[in-house]
Amino acid sequence: MSKLKMSSSQMVNDARERIEEVETADLIAQLDSPDVVVVDLRDIRERQRSGFIPGSFHAPRGMIEFWVDPDSPYFKDIFAQEGKKFVFHCASGWRSAITTATLQDMGFEAAHLKSGFSDWVKQGGPVEMPEQKS
Template structure:
């Protein structure tokens, strides 16, 4: 394999240097704020297995750039809300860091949950699980 010009770890480090990172305790305190939109970019199976932050919006990582772009046929109205603070998260904060940096490059203002969902419950964050289908 030809050596990579940049590693995924370096991409995360670079993204984190230029985006807003929110600690779990701070996001927990923000959950009741109607101007905060928590966006979960994990795979649907991760949400089913580990649960999710109550009230979070699920936007799979592979579609996020298209869902926030009003010129895309895949645009989702939730991302057109002005004066909202969008906070993206994944499991460990790696995917959401890169996602947030990419969205900022597109002109979409966002932040991310620094440690991701993996330590959310440890910090006292509430979790919901999807209903089991019969």
């Protein structure tokens, strides 16, 4: 395989230089704010296995650009809310950094949870587990 023009780690680093990063403790403190919308980009299997931030909205990484675009047939109304601060997260902050930079390029303002869900759990942030189907 030939060398890539840019590594994934370089993409993450470049994104982090130009987006807002939210520290875990700050998001824990803001969790009950009606002005904050937490968006979980992880795969549904990650949410089922590890749980999720209470009240978070699940938006799979593969669809997010389409879900935030009002001209897309896949647009989700949650992203039309004015005056909200959208904070995206994944497991470790890599996918959410790239996602947030991409959305910013589209004109959608957002931030991301710098150290991801794994740090959220480590710092004692509340976690809700999905209901088990019988």
